[in-house]
Amino acid sequence: MLQGGAKGANEPSYVISSSYFDTDGYREHSGAEKVLNNAKLSWNLDDGSKINWVTNYVKIHADDPQGLTHDQWNANPKQQVPFLKAI
Numbered sequence: 001m002l003q004g005g006a007k008g009a010n011e012p013s014y015v016i017s018s019s020y021f022d023t024d025g026y027r028e029h030s031g032a033e034k035v036l037n038n039a040k041l042s043w044n045l046d047d048g049s050k051i052n053w054v055t056n057y058v059k060i061h062a063d064d065p066q067g068l069t070h071d072q073w074n075a076n077p078k079q080q081v082p083f084l085k086a087i
Contacts, residue, residue: 039055
């Protein structure tokens with residue numbers, strides 16, 4: 001995270017943050033990825049008013065291996081359901 005404060009009126013202050021998450025997952029077809037970015041700029045004006053500018057970016061992808069029957073889990077607990085392999 002980056003953060004900076006204004007020293008006086010009519011000067012901007014800001015906060016910027018970013019995060020990233022990535023996993024292959026325990027089971028087949030169970031990976032996930034997330035990208036998150038945020039920024040906020042603020043100006044305190046001489047007349048006492050304030051201007052804020054906020055922007056956000058989110059990108060999320062997650063695979064779902066679906067549930068397994070007891071027999072499927074006993075055969076291979078890391079597998080995905082068979083119909084997903086055809087997709």
